[in-house]
Amino acid sequence: MDRLDAMQLFVRVAELGSFAAAAQQIGVARSVVTRQIAGLEAHLGIKLMARSTRRLTLTSAGTAYLEKCRVILNLVEAAETGVAEERQTPRGSIRISLPLSYGLKRLAPLLLDFSQRYPEVMLDMDYTDRRINLIEEGIDLAIRITRRLDAGDVARRIGSGRMLVLAAPDYLSRHGTPRHPAELAHHVCLGYTNAGSALAWQFLVDGQLENFHVRSRLNANNGEVLTEAAAQGLGITCQPDFIADDFLATGRVVEILADFPTPELGIYAMLPSNRHVPHRVRVLMDNLAERLAAG
Incomplete structure (x- = not known):
């Protein structure tokens, strides 16, 4: 048994919480994973995992061993990579x-x-x-x-974006242009469901972040669809600049409420x-x- 390989497999099983999931991820039979972990436990002379038909949990010894394995494997990976890797x-x-x-x-x-x-x-x-x-x-x-x-997220910020409130010129000519976020309550809006709530939009008003509830006629989890709906005059939407730019360039939509910034988006x-x-x-x-x- 290669101890480092067994340690790597143990960490993978512990993180996934399943022998079957670990086996599927690395492309081997579940029996191979079971044998490796059993061999590691026999070598150590301790039980690392408590297994039942429903779940897999680490023993107290398994929890302590997991942390040590992570440290060791990180050191091994760093050593193999070496200081010359930049070249x-x-x-x-x-x-x-x-x-x-x-x-x-x-x-x-x-x-x-x-x-x-x-x-x-x-x-x-x-x-x-x-x-x-x-x-x-x-x-x-x-x-x-x-x-x-x-x-607990491990992240590096690599860019930023901003949200824009958009509507078609035709919609605004028929329904009027809102001059303050509070006026959105009197308009038909198009909500992005992946944002957590399609019914409340955030704006900075006098330096304070405020939520404004909107009346949503059409919701979707895709901003392209919502911006197209806005371009067809179906309502007002709030979308990131990378979606809005093409529609703005062709004049199919215009930006409104530009004096009330929305919170910046981080790209991580x-x-x-x-x-x-x-x-x-x-x-x-x-x-x-x-x-x-x-x-």
């Missing part, structure tokens, strides 16, 4: 999760350029607006757009844990941050 050509695979609209509009060209520049890196790009668990789904890096990170590179970050992942993060800053 090495990045190589290996990166599984990256990307938000759909922002990923297609802003990140896809950067990632394709990165792939041409570093042909020894294999990029596996997953475009989705679904909130995913990076560890469970084997994601090396995720790009997330949010106003607020959760406790999210990591599955605070363990040692592989060289290829750090190079990709640096590349994206540099290119986004350059506009």
Whole structure:
């Protein structure tokens, strides 16, 4: 039994909470994982995991061993990477999760350029607006757009964006142009459901952040659809600049309430844990941050 391999497998099983999930993620039979963990327990002479038909839990000894394994494996990875890695050509695979609209509009060209520049890196790009668990789904890096990170998130800010309130000129000519966020209550709005609440929009009024409830006629979890609906005169929507820009450029929508800023959006590179970050992942993060800053 290779002890380092067994330790890596133990950490993976502990993080996923399942022998079957670990086996599926690394592409082996469940019996192989079970045998490896049993062999590790026999070598140590302790029980690391308590298993039942419904769940898997770590013993107290398993919890302590897990933390030590993480430290050891991080040191091994850092040692193998070495101080000379900055002069090495990045190589290996990166599984990256990307938000759909922002990923297609802003990140896809950067990632394709990165792939041409570093042909020894294999990029596996997953475009989705679904909130995913990076560890469970084997994601090396995720790009997330949010106003607020959760406790425990391991993230690096690589860019920013802003929200714009949009309406078609035809809609405004028929219903009037709101001059204050409070007037939105008298208009038909189009809500983005992934924002947590499609019925309340936030604005800075006299330096204070305030919530304004809106009447939503149509909701969706995709900003492109909502902006198209606004362009067709169905109502007012609040969308990020990377979606709004194309519609504004053609005049299909105009920005309103520009005197009342919305909270800034942070664009973050999210990591599955605070363990040692592989060289290829750090190079990709640096590349994206540099290119986004350059506009």
